[in-house]
Amino acid sequence: MKIFSYLFIILSAATLFAASGCSCSSHQSEAPASDIKEVSPEIKAAAIAAADSVIALGNDETALNEKLLDVRASIYSLSVARGEKAGKDFEFVFLHHITENCDSLARVLF
Secondary structure, eight states, X not given: OHHHHHHHHXXXXXXXXXXXXXXXXXXXXXXXOSSGGGXXXXXXXXXXXXXXXXXXXXXXXXXXXXXXXXXXXXXXHHHHHHOHHHHHHHHHHHHHHHHHHOHHHHHHHO
């Protein structure tokens, strides 16, 4: 049950970061990728590596929460540095990879 409260906190914080980052961003807003083939190889590789590290944690709830915070921070940093589309593409590939490779974790997280 703790994981749901942590997930809620993480998603709330991410929403606040995204809202504040989007309101002052100088980058043009582009639609995120709708297919994994549209994502740049560099972002795809980083997102898959992050997803694999989350999957590898197994049932270690504390480590999982810490890693998810790191992933949210990476998404935010990428959005600031390379534009909102890059952050959304990273998140898209990350979620897709977890859903495809660890269905049980995906059900708990999403």
